[in-house]
Amino acid sequence: MAGRKKTAVAVPMNTTTDVVPFGRGGAFIAHVVGHLAGKALPYTAPWAGAAALPPLAGWATNTMWGATPLSAGLASAALAVGGAALTGVAWKSTPAATKFGKFRRAQVSASVAAGMGWLTCATAAGPFGSPVLDGWLIGGGMFAASWNVRQIIRNGASGDTETTEENGGMAALAAAIGWEKVRVRDAKGSGKGTVQAAVQVEPGTTVEAVQGTTGRVAAALQVPPSGVIVTPDPENASRGTISLRVADLLKDGVPFAQPTALGLLPTEDIPVGLYADGEVWALNPFGAAILQHVLVMGVTGAGKSEFLRSLVAHLATRRKMTVFLVDLAKGRQTVGHIADGIDWLIQDAKEAKRMLRSLPAAIKARGDVLASEGLDQWTPDSSLNAMLVWIEEAADVADFEELEEIARKARSVGIWLGISLQRATWTNLSTDIRANLQGSICFGVDQPGDAGFCLPDSVTGAGAIPAWGSSRPGYAFATGMGIPDARWVTEVRSGLTDREELAALVAAGAPYRDPLDETTATALGQAYAQRTHRGTNRTTVGVGQPAPATHPGHSGPAPADSVHDLEDDDHMSAAEEAAEMELQEAYDEVMGSIPGDPEPDAPYASLRLEDDVPDADDDSGMEFEAPAPVGTEEARHILYVELDGWVQSGRLEFEPADLIPATTAAGRKRPWMQGELKRLMELGLLQRDGHGSYSIVQSPLQPA
Template structure:
């Protein structure tokens, strides 16, 4: 009796090691069982085609008409069956893809042979030859597939590492799952990534320099965008081609007269998308820090942004640049309501601004608004400070930054390095938006960009080698874009000048509440930009429409009156301020050092100076002397003074310290003066003008 191997019912079957029945009959049965699956393709190939071809030929092959129609119908059926097979045999791994191709080819070949056999007959030459040869190839190909299937289960998913996955493995991120990467056709490749247990996104970010080197892209060309809802997922962004290297064209406004809270296009991202900011439409108006070395592109960015804002209504721009003066922004100065190039005037502005902020807050409260919106009667405002560390002290900037946000004043601070020596940590904490251009040291970027952006690989440490390239945060930009490189548009001086001139008809003058609150500092400003109530002289508006039209601008948005009366030759509306501001009155006079906050000094007999004795004037006459001196300073744009500066006037009126102190206090109460720190006073209005 033949012996058979026994196995515990619970022991799993292993086809590669199981024993087979012993004996001639059992061995033959075993071979037959193994061979049976491989005979099916041969049986089908050499029985079904001739039977089907014989049947169709007998039914429709008698006449040419019926044979032709039948062949046509079978041809269409073959195409349909091939398409159905292709879609039904889909799969994501390589075995299933090969099966889909093989199955579709088998159906197409079989139906093609049957179509021809219907008209020509299955047993004539060359149909019988094609059947014998093709059938054998068909059967053998399926036998090979069956052999491969025994070595691998086609239903088992196969993990295939793409090139990014292999690179990740090579740099030590073996457990990182890199999904299928997709290119956008504009030089960017994006790949979703998933972390394995025990990994963090910090591990991936630490390996970014190695990844950038392996991909042969710049360090800033490989960044990670975190998934804000899942710490185990993110997106790998790789810039494999720099499509911005030849420059980006300036993107003009879609129309003139937009509101401040509409989008502002300023350049292109590395993936080809438009770089857009919208600071006044964000939930919180975030003050902006612009940082980068000389030549990195800060001025180009500033010109483009200011030119856009200068074409809008309900918008007022104050620009202070004491380092370059009119060199960078002079051609668009008409769009700036107050262009300050002298430190003294900047000082007056910054001193007057807190009072204006308070007044604007009161107006918004009366209007039922928690923060500025276009519904308010107030203009939105931009205060742009170039090299702010040279213009104001830290405490002054901090006070303005904290209070200005809710009242619709956007503070922009531009400097080369935002270190603690240039801007305090308190001020920097209030500059929640950033535009960081090239820096010399990677560590400098940390003064302007949030830590999570730096950690994501956004480090613009290229200095001035790539002008216009930057990373930006805040200002209504989606956080997924914070670590994406962008480049600002290249501006043309003539074009921007014409654009700003065209926008004059839409620019609103500063609202009355703010203008009044700024007092004499604003009323006596050296530069006055143009607007719809204060247009540029007609003689200056001759050819700018032609400039815009030649540049491809859409003039349908320009008022017809402006189309014929705009010029690119916009004259300087601002003269040198330093030459117009006189020195302190008689600074070298013998009485210039008198301090009226203390007792009037006794004059030694040998001092060589004497004061003319005058009779004590009446109160009205004495006040007139003081008022005339203050008005004289105001007309000369000297808006600040110390009590000692009024010494000569007090002496000439025959008055002393107590009387003068009382007069200064009275003038503060009446709103003519404002007492600042350290005993200094700011002139708000002329005391000669009746209240």
């Protein structure tokens, strides 16, 4: 009865005087007798067994086979061989990872051997004759007494010897790696390739120190380094949990999880893979209490693109959802087959900068709408779409200040920012930007220290470090975005995608995709209206209801012929290149016809076009006439016509010097032009970057 727990019986100390003394004494004696009986009961089992089992077994075998010498001899021989085998089984099957365990194994084996030896003799000679009877009386008493001694030692031990012993594998592990002040208990297998156990540290050590030994534990168990995770208990610094991944259930790949339905809202879970224990790995950024931007990191071939395709395919089947994606390196190669589900796919650096520069105005406009709707942050109740803005290798697209402003302000207005790159070092991504990317997915990295650029310290400290490079594509650790904290240290693997399957899924989702809401589209201005790629949705011609005709300044749905496949994009790119070459040739021809300055040292050689017209020299015989002055509105119109012409031709960036001809034609000088540029910025029609150039958000001649 080694597993029975001690029972404590409280003795009542009633001091009231209205009870008869003899009655109180009788109750006290009854309690004492009950307490002693409860204490003694666990120790009676060995005696009862020794008293009853041997004589009954000996009498039965002797009655069956002891009548004739031949049958008695054969039965005795069989029992002797069986007893030896049973003793060996008892020796091998009894855990002996500790000193107490070794004693128990010896005791169990000796008890089995003695019992089977006595039974062999009793079969031939009978159980009640001398010396068989004497052996039973003496040996049975010693057997019962030895087990009582073991029970006393076990129950009186100060440490949890039995608890540790019962987890023999964990005790052997502790002895192998030197966890002298660490107790491991309650080891349980999940049946899904993982084992978990509670960790208790004694005074003088910490759970953080145990976390530092995960490498030694993994080596002792012969599992991958990331297969041993130690997480502290947030409510008790002396406790923690150790998780061992003893089998890889994901090694044969994870199938892509189809959406449960078409037309879901953005706040529904997004299944993107499986955890190491076979549970579904799902994200829910828009359904979380706080929308958390995500940083995705991993070396080439680690599985970032596979994950992105799965994510975009799911979002492309949902209502009130819009996707912008920037990939200057291999956008079409990565997501070309699902490009129809992406509202704005950007592969040109200049266009990417236009989009990022237009986002602050869109963020402000969306914030005003949410405030008018009485919402502190975006929910499906809003008239606005949820948005995903995904940027591959962000350091090649925008400066840190620009990204930091977007990351800081976009969260509350329902714009989910995703940044993907190979190494998120401070040279590639500033710490201010990383602080605003509270979600993370870290695929394989080459150096263990690189994981710290992406994952929280609590995760890497627990041993969750994907230092396998590209050897395990799709495996990662993920945090935030609605993922429970306890799951942050569990390995995941993203689903394997098929190009034709995803293309068919995105095509099926077209009738459910909503176009970008008018507020955001208008605020994004000309950059959005003139975007190169336009995804399809339920208002695209040929898919849903007919789309209205639009002009270049309109921010509504795209005409049917503006939805391009891969071949159309290649054709347009070639046409654009030809147009640019033709323009450059014309520019070179005009500039080449202008002769050089014949007098480089002349006083007027340093004059610029934007400078004031100099006074005429009295002796020069030359006269300058200033343009006839015009009214303020007419002067502005001249300037606006110049800007609108650029918009109509697709030019959205300029420098102040480019407006000098229009300023001169309006009869104005540089200070007036600078004032007008400032005014247009305040109206939200222009944006100024950090290098003095401007971007046209909306043509001044286009209706707001």
